[in-house]
Amino acid sequence: AVLFTLSFPLAVWFGRRIASPVAAISRAAQRLGKGETVPMVATGLVEIDQVGGELAAASTELQSREAALRQSESRLRATHENAAVGIVEVDQEGRFVSVNEARCKLTGHTREELIGNHFGFSTNRPDLVRDVELFQQQVAGERDAYTVENQFTRKDGTGGWVRVSCTAVRDASGKFLYAVRIVED
Secondary structure (H helix, E strand, C coil): HHHHHHHHHHHHHHHHHHHHHHHHHHHHHHHHHHHCCCCCCCCCHHHHHHHHHHHHHHHHHHHHHHHHHHHHHHHHHHHHHHCCEEEEEEECCCCEEECCHHHHHHHCCHHHHHHCCECCEEEEEHHHHHHHHHHHHHHCCCCCCCCCEEEEECCCCCEEEEEEEEEEEECCCCCCCEEEEEEEE
């Protein structure tokens, strides 16, 4: 009876001794999941401290990778926007999803005027027929890339010629996701 009476307070004490570090490691895991910095958790329990150390190391590694990814995205965005040629992305219906500044300058249209419109809305009809035919073959998986020369009409009514190189972007199973169109004056 004496041992039983002593074991109960010891069990409560050990439970609290373990519960607090487990709660601290749980909070650290939640912070990691939110992308926050996870400091080293030192509890005095070897196993919990090892897990805390791994969480802190994972936090540091994730933050380093995220910083590299942000830098890479920033460079890619700057390249896209400062390219001397038009770069656009179109969905499987041929509608503009993304348009760079060079493409806007080429025809005099703003991004807002282009996004959501079909890529051929300013292309002269005879050229557009061939471009759309090739694009449909691309979406169907019959070709990955093609190049055409199209005559177009600028917003101000003047005309011009462009060379368009269109390349399909597909997922791992080969399904068409979108096309990248490079438009050269």
